[in-house]
Amino acid sequence: MVTNSKDNNALRILMFPWLGHGHISPYLELAKKLSRKDSKIYFCSTPINLKPIKNKILDYNSIELIEFPLPSSQELPPHYHTTTGLPPHLLPALKDAFEMASPQLSNILDTITPDLLIYDIYQPWVPKLASSYKIPAVHFQTTGATAISYFYRLSMNLKTAFPSTIIHLKDIELVRMLETGGGDESDPENEQDRDRVFDSILGSVEILLIKSSREIEGKYIDCLSDFIKKKIVSVGPLVQEFVGNDQENDDVITWLSKKEPFSTVYVSFGTESFLSKKDLEELAHGLELSGVNFIWALKFPEAEKITKVEEALPQGFLERVGEKGLVLGGWVPQAKILNHSSIGGFVSHCGWSSVIESLSFGVPIIAMPLQNDQPLNARLVVEVGVGLEVEKDDKLEFGREEVARVVKEVVVEEKSRETFGKRVKELSEVLKVKADEDVDNAIKELKRLCENNLRKVE
Known part of the structure; x- marks a missing residue:
């Protein structure tokens, strides 16, 4: 059930991750952190991805699940509306179906009227749609700044020096990427994927959230910021919580x-x-x-x-x-x-x-x-x-x-x-010490962004 009540002065955030477990999980952990900081979270994904989440948010009254149904087809039935268990040859079809369902997101934005939208990889259409609603959209990157900055420099053929000689792909690894299609820009599917990824990053309004910490990769966070000309805001490790006395296993x-x-x-x-x-x-x-x-x-x-x-x-x-x-x-x-x-x-x-x-x-x-x-x-x-x-x-x-x-x-x-x-x-x-500080700083940045946007709209 979707609600659109304005709860106090809580920041109302729609979170919209990509359909893979490696994306859903950190988005959910960030949702939990934000919900504890006076934010109302609408967590949006396909029904099959939301099903296992329900029991994980029983203690989080400020998180509401929003279904994002994809068009069902013989090739892509509802149980394949996730990357978990998806046959690899169907991944392009899933990406296309995800994008084709953009009218569903329009309906959701009309209903809940969020202050902010946090979106993921393969979604360059999302910030464009949010902009038409005058809603700021911020990209949350679940991959580290080291890899993203390395691949961005490689793909864009930038001449700027990279901060490390240790961090690199070996020649044989680059060759293998080409052989398997991962780096072949002449392949339309790969070129489209690359564009989706980097256009999603570049479409983020002013800042980019990243699952990381300066203590691990500070110089690569600065490097990425320099490359994309946006402020990079780390949100910490977002490690999944567990109950220490849980009898399971x-x-x-x-x-x-x-x-x-x-x-x-x-x-x-x-x-x-x-x-x-x-x-x-x-x-x-x-x-x-x-x-x-x-x-x-x-x-x-x-x-x-x-x-x-x-x-x-x-x-x-x-x-x-x-x-x-x-x-x-x-x-x-x-x-x-x-x-x-x-x-x-x-x-x-x-x-x-x-x-x-x-x-x-x-x-x-x-x-x-x-x-x-x-x-x-x-x-x-x-x-x-x-x-x-x-x-x-x-x-x-x-x-x-x-x-x-x-x-x-x-x-x-x-x-x-x-x-x-x-x-x-x-x-x-x-x-551990920096985790809460990172989330607090991220909240400040998101509130600042929303306040600035509100002034522009008014």
Whole structure:
């Protein structure tokens, strides 16, 4: 149900994320933060994305869910109105359907008349529509400033020097991007995607919100600001909250509690990144060779229809590792795991949310990036001194010996373990202190923007 009552003097904000879990989640966390700062939040997405959110906002009376139905078709039924479980070949169709549903957003703006619209990637049409309603629209970027500024400079062929030589894509990675279509500007779909991304950023009114902190990537925030000529406002890590005494997944926590402090690595590649069969096998052998305890959240593309994790692992792997390893399929309580005292490292694909979450909980990172911004995030991890990257071979494949070497250097070897542990703990403490300050500053900027807009309208 949509309401349009003017609650006190609360800032009324419509939040409109892209349809991927990696976008919905940080938008929801920002919505929670803003709702506690005298703001009324209207959180808008497709019904299938809103369904799991309902139980997450029971204690947030200032957040209201707004359905944004897409046109249904035989190719794109309602359960595909999300990137979760979406066959990759249907992603272009989802982006097109999202844009074609713009009249729905017009109806929503007519009904709730928000003071401000916060929008996401692939949505350059949103600030244009908001402008026609004289509503300021601000882009909220869920990827780090490091990767965005790097790709912006690369795509726009800017001659301005980049702040770091460590942060770069290797020649073979650039070649692979071209081979897989990710960087081929002659491909109309890729050129359209690039334009959607950067036009969304450039369409933001005066400022741009970013899920980050100056303590992690201050010089890249300044770099991005210089490139796009807008003020970059960090909103902090936005780590998902969890209830410490939640009884769910007791078996996982019980297993972890039997391990020594900092003796265990958590292994996860997120919800939408998947290892090849060969890389998965090399990772398994690498974990076995390292001799460390591990808890592995193992997920597969829906198309592979793997029902048991044993089917994907090397023969006899689970028997050989025994009590040293716990392999789980499906959803796992990542925040609770990272917060556990036995965790000494996070084997991660380095999606931005995973990097931020690991640093927030004070866990060093063993970086195994796969695609998109992940290699750049991995090199930022190295530059900041909170982890190491597992180097790939000349075919961009992982090897078991290299996996084992890096895991042991981060988690086992005393000197390096203490160095990484000390640095990441210091950073974690600073992030906790700065988190509320960042949100408070963001609120001030958003209110200033709305007040200026109101004066212009009047």
